[in-house]
Amino acid sequence: MSALQAARKTRSAVAMGLCVASAGVGLIALAFILAALFWNGFSGLNLKVFTEMTPPPGSSGGLLNAIVGSLIMTFFGVLIGAPLGMFAGTYMAEYGRNSKLTTVVRFINDILLSAPSIVIGLFVYEITVVQMGHFSAIAGSIALALLVVPVVVRTTEDMLNLVPGSLREAATALGMPRSLVIRHVAYKAARAGLITGLLLAVARVSGETAPLLFTALNNQFWSTKLDAPMASLPVVIFQFALSPYKEWQALAWAGALIITLAVLTLSITARVLGAQRTSK
Amino acid sequence: MAEAALSSVAKPAAQGDSREKVLRRFELGDQAFHVLTKTCAIAVLLLLGGVIFSLIHGSIPALQKFGFGFLTSQAWNPVTENFGAAPAIYGTLVTSIIALAIAVPLGLGIAVFLTELCPYTLRRPIGIAVELLAGIPSIIYGIWGMFILAPFLQEHVQPAIIATFANVPLLNQLFSGPPYGIGIATAGLILSIMILPLISSISRDVFETVPTVLKESAFGIGCTRWEVIRNIVAPYTGVGLVGGIMLALGRALGETMAVTFVIGNAHKIAPSILGPGTTISATIANEFTEADGAIYTSSLITLGLLLFIITFIVLSISRLLLMRIESQGAR
Numbered sequence: 215m216s217a218l219q220a221a222r223k224t225r226s227a228v229a230m231g232l233c234v235a236s237a238g239v240g241l242i243a244l245a246f247i248l249a250a251l252f253w254n255g256f257s258g259l260n261l262k263v264f265t266e267m268t269p270p271p272g273s274s275g276g277l278l279n280a281i282v283g284s285l286i287m288t289f290f291g292v293l294i295g296a297p298l299g300m301f302a303g304t305y306m307a308e309y310g311r312n313s314k315l316t317t318v319v320r321f322i323n324d325i326l327l328s329a330p331s332i333v334i335g336l337f338v339y340e341i342t343v344v345q346m347g348h349f350s351a352i353a354g355s356i357a358l359a360l361l362v363v364p365v366v367v368r369t370t371e372d373m374l375n376l377v378p379g380s381l382r383e384a385a386t387a388l389g390m391p392r393s394l395v396i397r398h399v400a401y402k403a404a405r406a407g408l409i410t411g412l413l414l415a416v417a418r419v420s421g422e423t424a425p426l427l428f429t430a431l432n433n434q435f436w437s438t439k440l441d442a443p444m445a446s447l448p449v450v451i452f453q454f455a456l457s458p459y460k461e462w463q464a465l466a467w468a469g470a471l472i473i474t475l476a477v478l479t480l481s482i483t484a485r486v487l488g489a490q491r492t493s494k
Numbered sequence: 495m496a497e498a499a500l501s502s503v504a505k506p507a508a509q510g511d512s513r514e515k516v517l518r519r520f521e522l523g524d525q526a527f528h529v530l531t532k533t534c535a536i537a538v539l540l541l542l543g544g545v546i547f548s549l550i551h552g553s554i555p556a557l558q559k560f561g562f563g564f565l566t567s568q569a570w571n572p573v574t575e576n577f578g579a580a581p582a583i584y585g586t587l588v589t590s591i592i593a594l595a596i597a598v599p600l601g602l603g604i605a606v607f608l609t610e611l612c613p614y615t616l617r618r619p620i621g622i623a624v625e626l627l628a629g630i631p632s633i634i635y636g637i638w639g640m641f642i643l644a645p646f647l648q649e650h651v652q653p654a655i656i657a658t659f660a661n662v663p664l665l666n667q668l669f670s671g672p673p674y675g676i677g678i679a680t681a682g683l684i685l686s687i688m689i690l691p692l693i694s695s696i697s698r699d700v701f702e703t704v705p706t707v708l709k710e711s712a713f714g715i716g717c718t719r720w721e722v723i724r725n726i727v728a729p730y731t732g733v734g735l736v737g738g739i740m741l742a743l744g745r746a747l748g749e750t751m752a753v754t755f756v757i758g759n760a761h762k763i764a765p766s767i768l769g770p771g772t773t774i775s776a777t778i779a780n781e782f783t784e785a786d787g788a789i790y791t792s793s794l795i796t797l798g799l800l801l802f803i804i805t806f807i808v809l810s811i812s813r814l815l816l817m818r819i820e821s822q823g824a825r
Binding site: 222223225226229230232233234235236237239240241243244246247250251254297298299301302304305306308309310315316318319321322323324325326328329330331332333334336337339340341360363364367391392393394396397414417418420421422423424427428431448451452455456463466467470473474477478481482485 | 520521523524526527528530531532533534535536537538539541542544545548549551552599600601602603604606607608610611612620622623626627629630631632633634635636637638640641642687690691694718719720721723741744745747748749750751754755775778779782783794795798801802805806809810813
């Protein structure tokens with residue numbers, strides 16, 4: 215009897231040991247990646263990165279046009295994608311909470327949320343680049359917008375579902391029309407959550423590379439024209455990292471660090487906002 | 495003041511009119527808002543329809559030329575315009591299988607660690623760290639793989655593996671050839687590190703749906719911790735776990751940037767997993783902007799269509815399974 219007990223205890227200890235070990239291995243691997251990123255990124259980072267344009271092969275320079283290009287395309291991507299996603303999420307949570315349409319849209323939206331971004335890029339290539347005849351920042355913005363939509367739909371619906379029904383009933387009892395109840399009561403009650411969703415969407419698209427490769431393409435020079443190819447941080451990193459030039463590779467690491475810090479800042483801010491909401 | 499009061503009393507009819515006007519405006523605004531939101535919801539559906547339609551439209555020239563032979567052909571020759579999808583499909587599936595084989599045991603281990611073993615004070619920080627890592631752009635994993643992991647594997651790990659299995663039948667085929675560093679195995683390894691945070695955080699969430707009473711009663715009749723996990727937690731969460739793993743598989747299949755750097759971009763099916771290969775997404779990322787000629791472009795779009803169909807099926811299954819565990823949690 216005690217032999218069996220000892221065997222069971224040993225087996226449990228071994229299994230638990232393996233769990234601790236796997237946690238160790240996983241966390242160490244991820245720590246290695248971050249360490250390499252910070253080490254190489256900071257050694258490639260200097261003031262010139264933020265003030266100069268991307269250099270020709272073999273000379274030094276910065277990433278200014280790529281950073282600005284990323285900001286512009288992310289801005290327009292969110293500008294197009296966020297309202298669309300927010301209204302769709304509003305419909306799902308407010309008007310059609312139990313309708314068939316909502317169930318179908320939710321299912322499709324969840325698939326779009328994890329769909330390969332490169333396929334979204336191909337789609338945008340077909341509908342914009344082929345029609346316009348050339349690559350452009352508009353195409354890049356649309357590609358990013360299509361990645362923003364599912365994130366915003368999901369968070370808007372979730373956050374509006376958390377707003378207590380009694381708030382809406384109280385507002386309706388005062389004689390407020392439905393659309394005003396939604397806009398002035400439900401949106402306000404869910405505001406922190408909606409902003410969290412927006413930040414998460416920005417974090418999601420700011421590192422996206424694949425859909426920009428054949429929509430916005432790249433541009434070695436300063437350009438803010440929306441109907442011309444535009445540089446973006448991820449695409450420049452992709453091009454520079456694959457190049458044989460030391461200066462380009464150093465810039466690629468610096469760019470990677472900038473993106474990671476931006477994404478981490480955004481997701482931590484989103485998390486803090488979300489925590490405030492739940493603690494209230 | 496008195497005059498003002500008088501004048502407002504003196505126009506009851508006008509006031510009634512404006513009330514009606516306001517009410518009508520509210521009604522119109524209400525309907526407009528309803529229609530607007532519904533249109534946007536339908537637009538999300540149209541988005542998916544548009545993606546499928548445009549991919550099918552773009553792939554027609556290649557499918558007309560190659561037919562279903564496109565799926566099995568190993569050819570990839572831009573000069574003679576002869577293309578086949580087999581190497582890319584093979585690479586996509588093999589890298590994803592390698593990634594899951596490594597990341598699933600590790601991810602489940604981390605989830606068990608976080609829900610059962612970790613001291614309470616560390617649970618939240620480690621959990622948050624894992625979730626933040628899940629949001630890091632995949633291009634970061636890609637350049638780490640190319641600059642650091644691949645040279646390390648080439649110098650230290652792959653020669654040892656090749657030497658170890660040189661005389662073992664079957665395995666010497668799987669691990670043969672010169673140590674390239676980059677290749678299918680390296681890409682699978684990078685993918686596994688990339689999907690590890692995803693698997694860990696989903697499994698942790700799923701594990702937390704198990705009612706504490708169930709676990710406590712199992713402990714109460716003398717089960718060891720492993721027996722509780724094996725016989726209580728695992729059966730209770732099985733469906734959700736499979737759903738989470740399928741979701742990670744969907745990510746791995748469609749992942750582009752983490753793979754493109756280290757896959758080697760070789761259109762062939764080699765028996766050795768250490769050698770270079772290609773995946774659907776890597777092929778598109780590497781060649782799409784350089785593709786000239788309608789058939790070349792169309793072949794790449796057909797690859798995109800295939801990838802979309804594969805991930806659509808995987809993600810649909812994942813979503814259906816996860817929906818089941820969610821309704822279980824609500825019960």
